[in-house]
Amino acid sequence: MTANFLIGLREGLEATLIVVLLMAYLTKSGRRALLPRLWAGVGLAVAVSAAFGALLTFGPRGLTFEAQEAIGGGLSIVAVALVTWMVFWMARTARTLGSELRSRVDGVADGAAWGLVLVAALAVGREGLETALFLWAAAQATGSSTEPLTGALLGLAVAAGLGFLLHRGVLKVNLARFFTWTGAALVVIAGGVLAYGIHDLQEAGILPGLHALAFDVSTAVPPSSWYGTLLKGTLNFSPATTWLEAGAWVLYVLPVMFLYLRSNLPSTRSRTTAASPAAAAS
Numbered sequence: 001m002t003a004n005f006l007i008g009l010r011e012g013l014e015a016t017l018i019v020v021l022l023m024a025y026l027t028k029s030g031r032r033a034l035l036p037r038l039w040a041g042v043g044l045a046v047a048v049s050a051a052f053g054a055l056l057t058f059g060p061r062g063l064t065f066e067a068q069e070a071i072g073g074g075l076s077i078v079a080v081a082l083v084t085w086m087v088f089w090m091a092r093t094a095r096t097l098g099s100e101l102r103s104r105v106d107g108v109a110d111g112a113a114w115g116l117v118l119v120a121a122l123a124v125g126r127e128g129l130e131t132a133l134f135l136w137a138a139a140q141a142t143g144s145s146t147e148p149l150t151g152a153l154l155g156l157a158v159a160a161g162l163g164f165l166l167h168r169g170v171l172k173v174n175l176a177r178f179f180t181w182t183g184a185a186l187v188v189i190a191g192g193v194l195a196y197g198i199h200d201l202q203e204a205g206i207l208p209g210l211h212a213l214a215f216d217v218s219t220a221v222p223p224s225s226w227y228g229t230l231l232k233g234t235l236n237f238s239p240a241t242t243w244l245e246a247g248a249w250v251l252y253v254l255p256v257m258f259l260y261l262r263s264n265l266p267s268t269r270s271r272t273t274a275a276s277p278a279a280a281a282s
Contacts, residue, residue: 004147005151007131007135007155007189008152009158010182010183010186011127011159012156012158012160014127015124015128015131019163024167037120039120040117041117044120044121045122045125045128048129052129053132053135056075056136066204067204070200072137072140072197073197073200073204073206075137076194077197079134079190079197080197080252082134083130084187084190091180091260091263134190135152137197140196183260184260184261187253187260188253188257189236190252192249193236194249195238195248196236198242208244211242213243214247215241216241218240
């Protein structure tokens with residue numbers, strides 16, 4: 001649940017900041033009449049993301065066990081690739097995100113009515129589709145239950161609340177530092193999702209080594225225990241891990257974490273300005 005809360009919080013806050021930036025710019029530039037188009041685009045993005053999540057959840061049912069595992073493993077690996085791209089992209093473009101969005105708005109504001117709808121839908125929809133896929137993969141890794149969805153919804157609700165407070169100027173947050181450390185946490189979570197995806201592909205018979213265990217600590221860390229559940233829910237830790245799963249985790253987490261922290265920590269120290277979307281859009 002904790003991992004899904006973090007995913008919902010980070011991804012939700014990214015989408016919320018985009019909406020807040022667009023709202024602030026339309027208001028400051030005297031285009032409040034275009035706000036309904038903005039919200040129409042946001043609504044379209046949410047609907048498409050929800051439909052995609054429903055397709056992921058209910059689509060594979062009725063297939064053979066091997067087919068379900070193959071689809072689940074493949075989508076988990078795709079989710080890991082997307083979240084890896086996302087954390088690096090956000091770190092690289094955070095400083096220019098506002099200016100890019102403003103230029104897009106200027107390009108379509110005086111054109112067809114659907115132009116701004118499309119800008120909002122694409123900007124928010126990208127985050128929504130990534131969130132739906134990664135949450136689905138994380139939920140598959142921790143087992144089917146309502147806890148992943150609950151955690152994600154709580155994270156999205158907190159993100160929406162923070163976005164509202166930022167828009168009203170009540171709250172100031174060092175977003176550079178927030179995204180740096182949540183990005184590092186997501187790298188670890190993604191490593192667990194990758195390992196689970198590898199396990200799915202092993203169960204589907206696509207990859208070998210299903211019974212070649214690197215370690216089995218099920219006696220010391222029973223999956224049904226509270227600490228086993230906590231490790232599974234936060235780090236996707238499996239007490240019985242194959243060599244291929246362990247190797248994939250190490251080969252992903254260590255180099256990606258090294259590159260991510262090396263590219264973000266120096267810039268994080270140099271940024272001391274608390275991010276305020278409304279101020280940035282003015």
